[in-house]
Amino acid sequence: MIQHIVLYPIIVHLLLAILLLFSWNSIKIQKIISAAGSVLSLLVAIWLFSTVWNEGTLTIQAGNWEAPFGITFVADAFAATMVLLTAISGIAVSYFSIGTILKARLKFGYLPILHFLLLGLNGAFLTGDIFNLYVWFEIIIISSFVLITLGGEKKQLEGAVKYFTLNIFASVIFLTAVAVLYGLTGSLNMADLSLKVAAIENRGLVEVTAILFLIGFGIKAAIFPLYFWLPASYHTPPPAVSAVFGGLLTKVGVYALIRVFTLIFVGDAFLETIILTLAGLTLFVGAIGALVQNNISKIFSYLIISHIGFMILGLGLYTEAAIAGAIFYIIHDIVVKTNLFMVSGLIYRLKGTMSMKNLGGIYAKHPLLSLLMLVPLFSVVGIPPLSGFWPKLSLITESFKIENYWLIGAIIFATFITLFVIARIWAEVFWKEGKKLPTIQNFRYFHLLKLEKKIQILGPIAFLAFISLYIGFGAENIQQLAERVGTELMNNQLYIESVLGNIKEQP
């Protein structure tokens, strides 16, 4: 039964989390389990991805209850890609966590929660059921909430309150939307919903429901004007946590948006206009936010927001090429944003601060580390031919096709500000002569670490930098993948048929 692979990414992390909980008393064993388990989950993700790539969409019905009655899990190219990226980002963060997270946090279940979070992400990507998606979101929220608060520092709790309130609010809106949708169609299976929603005569009501989804997922994706929770919270937890958040959390919101708006709510011109407008504003407002920060991890937080605009833009343009652009951007973004926050963690380890004003001198003292950090920094700008550059080709071209110069302007603006901000980081943090900073008591500076720890910090950064380089130089492969996802998403009967069987046979 080849379909079972669909569940493996979920089962792996579930088992890992449980095993980790049973090893509560030994951090050492936990570290080994997490490290080995992350490798396993990467292998599983590769297996799933290559199977889906070769054999097409896989589906499995939980409890063998035939769709649309039970819960369906679907691995199409999009979902399999996201699972693979989660595994890549996950393995990096797992090792980085082992290297950087304080013992006190590890003692209170950091690693099991991390794997619960990855479990939630994989579940969200693979489920084919809208209510089940809500449940996975719950897992994601609660485990991210625990990760944010773990340690109980004052600034953590402050950030956590905002994070939790706004995200729960997003979930409430999402749940309301599911309820309305269920009221309208009597179904929760997304493939089934696609057919049933298309048949509803009261289009106004459908549009309202779609807007509820847009706002619910939009909060999670951190689009304008719904992103408040992100700058309020992302810089508060340890960098390893920010890394997994920065790489994956907003992207699951983007994933949900793309999924819902290509499968269930299709071809609504009003919605497309709204999405495009929000995308342009997100690009702009996020960029100017990044421009004015001094703390590097806050800069990265705003860059996340700004760049979400690229992905939403692809969705709003709503052509195969544009969706492919969005997918390419997601692939690039997950890898590079995870890495950026790890870089900020490394800088913090080197200097004991993340304030641009106080930082400096890294280039003179650590030339090779600087070169390593340069890769994610330049990738995020999209300095050609690095990874962030390629999707912009499709996005600008497709914006031009609808003759929307405002969008092209927004893309150029966001890219330019990113370039400027990163150049300034380079000048201030790397080039500038370092100030003499007071030594922090009990702080584990990078040079004080054992070689093993250093490898645990540098290894993940180098790994993701390598992936970024591959995405940039091997853009052809990524583009083909992105185009395939784009084609599948824009021709959603493929998805529907693989879930429900041949539609014509249905009564």
Next chain:
Amino acid sequence: MLTAILTGFIFSLLLVVAGKYIKGKAAILSALVPLGLFIYFLQFTRQISSGEIITKTYEWVPSLGVNLGFTLDGISLIFTLMITGIGFLVFAYTATYLKGHEYLDRFYGYLGIFMAAMLGVVLSDNIISLFIFWELTSISSFFLIGFNNKEKASRKSAVLALSITGIGGLLLLAGALILGNITGTYSISEMLLSKDLIAESSHYIIIVILIFGAAFTKSAQFPFHFWLPGAMKAPTPVSTYLHSATMVKAGVYLLMRFTPSLGNTELWNTTLITVGAITMVYAAIHTLFRTDLKGILAYSTIAALGILVFLIGLGTREAFVAACVFILVHALYKATLFLVTGIIDHETGTRDVTRLSGLRKVLLPVAIAGFLAAISNAGIPPSFGFIGKDLIYEATLHFGNTGVLLTALAIITNILLLYAGFLAGIKPFTGKLPQSFEKAHMPGFLMWIPPLILAILGITIGVFPSIVQDSLIQPAVTAMGQNGSEIQIKLWHGFNLILGLSAITIGVGLLIYFLFKPSLKLEKGIAKFDKIAPKSIVESIGYGFGQGSKKVTGLIQNGYLRYYVSVIILFLVLLTGYTLLQNTKYVIDYDSFSELTVYEVLTLLVMAVGILYTVFTRSRLAAVAAMGVVGLAISLIFVYYSAPDLAMTQFSIDTLTVILFVLVLYRLPKYLKLSDRKARIKDGILSVVFGSLITVLALEVLGEPQGSQITDFYAENAYVLAKGKNVVNVILVDFRGIDTFMEIAVLTIAAIGVFSLLKLRLTKKNRK
């Protein structure tokens, strides 16, 4: 050809690991890289001059239409020879100039990347790959300008230069994509075939504007020129190579390359002539007010770039010939002058032209190089510069009605350029040698031979212009779309008007040189106008934009959670309200509702009281508790509608939430009344509207026809297939068992969270 371009990149990559070996005497070996490339490109001369065009295409990202397509034609050949030839001399020069420098390996690394990228720019046929290399030249320029990274001014100049050229690059990208979209190809040579299509397209104007944006920023045209003087913060070899001979000419190259496909329109020609003319005159006048040798050379470079843009704008065959010749002329003499300046700086420690004099006594070969370059720069026969200047006048004079005006502008520019060249190439060496410079001595031969070679070349080509006539100039002009009769470039044209103009230029220029003395006072005097200079304007716009951004960001992200929530609700209300108003039927079928029972009414009352209490209480804990009451009331409603399982779930989740909330809120300061009456009323209204909206929505949905095959399936099969008598139970544990399973996981995670919140409190002391 791909290998040729990649050589520079590979060289730089190797330096990352082998850098320490190149720092010592081996540094000179790195010059073999450009030398090899120079010889490689030189051997194409015969083929190119016989009219061949060499193309090579390698696949890269075919899905996006991007390949590494390279074309070597006349224009490319001139540029590749300049890049590799001057590159060779600069690489060699650097070996002594930065001898023993701590970061010599990095310097060579950046230079290598630059050289490769620049070759990529001038050889790419695919406009996207041209853009890619274009951006790489900007990036390598960034690193080289900021090479002395401990100086604030260097860093600032580097960021400024990257910003200006970076935004130009993005405009190029947009222009390239639009062009590609209209013509259906990214190949520049294929675009030529669609020339009419482009010209007739309604997007022609925007394309031209975008391409101009790219060219003007890169080639430092007014008003984007100001990054170039700042770029002089880079070590002199960089100024020679990037910011005078090659990179800044990329914009010119772009214009030349697109002249056949975009040119020959009113918009194209007039803009280029105007911008080029303003730039050349503006920058030439500026040279009068500089005392730093590199400052003088920077402005005279800008002026030269202005001349080139101006010539391309004229659009005639004569102008193109003049442009191609002048590119070579300028590269030869300007590189010499920069290298000479570098030697002076290296040996005397100053570049202040008011202090330098008499250096011929200690630096004779350098003085010869400087003198010859100044001669060529001034356009004094028999130098190559003389030919160049003549061709410029010829082009302007024959340009229709405005010919006289344009010639006058060209003469003014050339006069001032002569002054600048003499100042840089002759002034430091004439007169009395001050005592302080007596100890100056000749640098290593690697430093003085390269400028001498270039300077002698400038004279040799002047005497024998046929060296370049057929091999370089003719093919380049042909590639610009002007394949008419054969080109004749000669030193001597006989006595004519142009010769007269030349004489005037030289005479007046010499007069200025001897009568006008540069001084710090003048430099300070012109500094008064800095406020209205483009640089200050752009900087203050940037500053204002930064301040505005700060305000906007502060306004949006003001730190108040209640504000965040209300913005989100407002947004939701506006969007859904608008759509509902557009579409709703407002027909609600009250008969279909079941009657209210006493229990339900009571529970609803409890709920209402709970909500009101939550809103109006002054204690945070009490508010949370009251919320808990609402939650429990909801679970009661589940009980009434015979869903005990749901009620239990609701009950436990609600309790847990309250606990979590209490734990988090416990840490916060006491509940304060932070909002005034007005804000509260506003919030109240917003809440009521939001609630009503959701109610209307719910009622609307209830009004829709409902027949769920899934509900029926559950009812029918709960017992038959799933062996359970309670349908809700079966749904929870079987039909949708995964939901429940995962909710259990949610509880587990939450429990751990609660545990850690209670137990773990990191402070500065216990961070171990």
